[in-house]
Amino acid sequence: MLQSPEHNSASQSSLEASKISQLEVRLAEMQKQLLHLEKMSTVGVLASSITHEFNNILTTVINYAKMGLRHQDAATRDKAFDKILAAGQRAAKITTGMLAYAKDRGSQTDVHSLVQLADDVLVLVEKDLQKHRISLVKNITANAHANVNPSQIQQILLNLIINARQAMEPGGTMTITIGTDPSGPWSILSVKDTGSGIPAEKLPHIFETFYTTKTADESGQGGSGLGLSLCKDIMEAHHGRIRVDSKVGEGTCFTLKLPQAQATGFVKTDGITNKAG
Numbered sequence: 001m002l003q004s005p006e007h008n009s010a011s012q013s014s015l016e017a018s019k020i021s022q023l024e025v026r027l028a029e030m031q032k033q034l035l036h037l038e039k040m041s042t043v044g045v046l047a048s049s050i051t052h053e054f055n056n057i058l059t060t061v062i063n064y065a066k067m068g069l070r071h072q073d074a075a076t077r078d079k080a081f082d083k084i085l086a087a088g089q090r091a092a093k094i095t096t097g098m099l100a101y102a103k104d105r106g107s108q109t110d111v112h113s114l115v116q117l118a119d120d121v122l123v124l125v126e127k128d129l130q131k132h133r134i135s136l137v138k139n140i141t142a143n144a145h146a147n148v149n150p151s152q153i154q155q156i157l158l159n160l161i162i163n164a165r166q167a168m169e170p171g172g173t174m175t176i177t178i179g180t181d182p183s184g185p186w187s188i189l190s191v192k193d194t195g196s197g198i199p200a201e202k203l204p205h206i207f208e209t210f211y212t213t214k215t216a217d218e219s220g221q222g223g224s225g226l227g228l229s230l231c232k233d234i235m236e237a238h239h240g241r242i243r244v245d246s247k248v249g250e251g252t253c254f255t256l257k258l259p260q261a262q263a264t265g266f267v268k269t270d271g272i273t274n275k276a277g
Helices: 005-070 074-102 114-131 150-166 227-237
Strands: 110-113 135-140 145-148 173-181 186-193 241-247 251-259
Touching: 005 074, 005 114, 074 114, 074 150, 110 114, 110 150, 114 135, 114 145, 114 150, 114 173, 114 186, 145 150, 145 251, 150 173, 150 186, 150 227, 150 251, 227 241
Parallel strands: 135 173
Antiparallel strands: 110 145, 173 186, 186 251, 241 251
16 A cells, blocks of 8 residues: 555654654763763862872871870870861861762752852862962852752862863962842852963854863863863853953953852851952
8 A cells, every 4th residue: 555645754754853852862861971071070180189188188197196195195185186186077078079079960950059069169179279379269249049950060160260270370369259240130150360361362162162272281181172161051051151251361250140049948058258278
């Protein structure tokens, strides 16, 4: 029995729609894998400094434990216990930050304090910035909140911080600003450096996939051209915006704008700190 041209056309259209649907699912899976790989690549950049930090913590614990065993007086032992406790708390803070960053939350979002999200990232990069003699300034004008996937926003922030550090010579200054936009319902988070800046002709292309303005460093980070492209994708998924202002020889500032959200009783926040590092 011969099928009508209309039937054949409908079957062909259905087959093509099915293939397109399968390709879209596969593309979504590949984008998720790419996001995870970029995240792990960023962790790799910090692995050396974090390992060094843990070695320092263990050295502190061991030395003060030995001191406490050698000296029997209460004052010396109390001092040893205080130092061991402080070192353990420092290690716990780094571990908590790393686990929070590495956790796969899928597309789940919650209302979070941007100050807290930034603090959890900064504890991971503190030793790396010190190693490269980069001063860190925190400029917190408001404890802004947004409905976000925390690990994805932290991935953007970590990427921007590493980019900023790589753009500066030793002695540079990085400024993290968090607040709200008085002209609209936006929460703001920005990363500013005093580095080399980006030429004006390159600025329109920096969010394009595989476009990069620099070569990879010794850790292999910074030369893939994926970081800023993924940052843009994440911000768009959060109905937010990412903007860049740069001047050659003066530095670069990346600003994230996220729809502002009201804090709830379940939002974890820390006190506001104006300067660190």
